[in-house]
Amino acid sequence: MAIEEEMVAGEGTAVTAHQTQNDTEAFENKLRPKDFSGYIGQGEVKQNLQVFLTAAQNRGEVLDHTIFYGPPGLGKTTLAMILADSMGTQLRVTSGPALEKPGDLASILSNLQEGDFLFIDEIHRLRMPVEEILYTAMEDFAIDLVIGKGPSARTMRLNVPRFTLVGATTQFSKLSNPLRDRFGHIEKLRFYEDDEIGQIIKRSADILEIEIEAAATQQLAKCCRRTPRIANRLLRRMRDFAEVVHQGSITQAVVEESLKNLSVDAKGLDFADQEYLRTLCDKFKGGPAGLSTLAAAIGEDEATIEEVIEPFLIREGLLQKTPRGRMATEAAFSHLGIIGGGGML
Numbered sequence: 001m002a003i004e005e006e007m008v009a010g011e012g013t014a015v016t017a018h019q020t021q022n023d024t025e026a027f028e029n030k031l032r033p034k035d036f037s038g039y040i041g042q043g044e045v046k047q048n049l050q051v052f053l054t055a056a057q058n059r060g061e062v063l064d065h066t067i068f069y070g071p072p073g074l075g076k077t078t079l080a081m082i083l084a085d086s087m088g089t090q091l092r093v094t095s096g097p098a099l100e101k102p103g104d105l106a107s108i109l110s111n112l113q114e115g116d117f118l119f120i121d122e123i124h125r126l127r128m129p130v131e132e133i134l135y136t137a138m139e140d141f142a143i144d145l146v147i148g149k150g151p152s153a154r155t156m157r158l159n160v161p162r163f164t165l166v167g168a169t170t171q172f173s174k175l176s177n178p179l180r181d182r183f184g185h186i187e188k189l190r191f192y193e194d195d196e197i198g199q200i201i202k203r204s205a206d207i208l209e210i211e212i213e214a215a216a217t218q219q220l221a222k223c224c225r226r227t228p229r230i231a232n233r234l235l236r237r238m239r240d241f242a243e244v245v246h247q248g249s250i251t252q253a254v255v256e257e258s259l260k261n262l263s264v265d266a267k268g269l270d271f272a273d274q275e276y277l278r279t280l281c282d283k284f285k286g287g288p289a290g291l292s293t294l295a296a297a298i299g300e301d302e303a304t305i306e307e308v309i310e311p312f313l314i315r316e317g318l319l320q321k322t323p324r325g326r327m328a329t330e331a332a333f334s335h336l337g338i339i340g341g342g343g344m345l
Contacts, residue, residue: 031204031232032078039082040203041196041228042075045187049079052185053086062115063087064184065138065165067123069172071311073229074189076168077121083166084117091117096125102133106143106158109133114161123167124174131179138165138182191226191315194218200228201235210239211249219255223268225312230268237262267316267335272300274336276309277318280328281338288325 033039036046049066056063063083068076077093084091092108099105099120112118120126126134137143142159167183169175180186192200198221205212212220212235220238224231241258242250263271279297280287295302300309310326313319318332333339 031207032081033203034085035082036086038203039075039078040199041192042079042189045079045189048185048187049083053083057087062162063117063164065167065182066185066187067167067169067175067180067183068187068189069169070189071191071227072170073227074191075228076189077119079189080117080119080166080168083164087115087117087164089113089115089117091119093119093121095121096123099126099130101127102129102145105130105133105137106145109137109143109160109163110158112161112163115163116161117164117166119166119168121168122170123179124169124171126179131176134165135178135182192228193226194221197221197224197226197228197231201231204232204235205250208235208239210235210242212238213249213251215252216250216255219252220250220259222266223259223264225268234259234262234264265335269312272298272304272309273313276300276305277313277328277332278336280319280326281333281336286333287327288322289327290325294326 036050039046045068052063052066066083068079070076080093081091090113092112094108099108108118133143137160141162142157145156145158147154147156165183172180172188198217201212201217201220201224204210205217216238220234221231224234238250238255238258241261242248242254245257246254248254259265263274265274269277275298276294280289280294283297284293291302291305295305310319310321313332314321316331318329318335320327320329
């Protein structure tokens with residue numbers, strides 16, 4: 001597969017799956033699986049994609065446009081890379097916010113080769129004029145451009161190679177209906193189980209040539225919020241502590257001490273999560289408490305609380321959002337070791 005070496009601002013980055021532009025990306029890319037056999041978890045999604053790929057290859061067609069949605073860090077970009085590798089074609093990577101005007105997208109589409117993949121991360125953040133260019137590109141493999149201004153303006157249709165658009169979004173509901181309906185495959189990525197996260201940690205440790213005990217792997221897996229990206233990040237921090245402070249492999253004792261230094265508890269709650277939960281349980285007796293009141297109490301902005309802190313606490317059954325305000329559950333009091341909590345729920 002040919003690799004384009006240059007990157008033009010706003011035009012995306014042409015890469016093969018696992019070919020990146022700088023050392024940081026190369027390090028992250030090192031941990032990405034190169035095929036479905038190395039991709040752990042998301043069993044139903046993998047099975048569906050393998051069927052769709054095989055069918056497209058047998059018919060000599062490009063894969064239908066595909067969109068992956070779900071929380072960040074679950075492997076949407078990695079799946080796009082695997083799809084391109086499986087079809088033996090090139091992958092061009094860009095993001096919704098990077099495509100500021102229709103010409104940016106038109107430039108990318110006109111430079112694609114037959115059968116290439118275009119991956120747009122955070123596709124729900126596309127500007128409407130750019131999104132409208134995608135409609136005809138996805139359906140007719142052509143784009144309509146307006147040349148000139150005023151009375152002399154004219155419309156020109158430009159054919160583009162048959163390609164596969166792969167979109168990724170963390171907010172599926174923000175996709176417009178016309179765009180969403182043009183995708184042939186819609187796949188939701190779920191959170192991982194602890195044993196799957198453990199397998200990912202073990203695989204990453206082998207790639208990075210890190211020695212890690214089985215007990216340490218299991219304990220670390222429980223603190224990763226069931227998200228591979230967090231698992232790989234914490235593994236690298238465990239490696240740092242093991243090499244610098246403990247001068248050896250990652251043991252259960254290393255994990256316990258390192259997580260304590262990082263202010264990450266046994267459920268994966270970081271300092272901000274713990275501060276929020278303890279404030280709700282201690283100062284407000286478990287609630288109900290309003291969002292603005294909690295934000296003022298912990299010195300955090302409301303958007304960060306709603307979008308970053310609360311979703312994980314709700315998912316873990318530690319927090320409830322009620323019409324009267326936020327309320328801590330009995331599980332929250334139990335997790336914090338506070339006796340007698342949760343009786344008012």
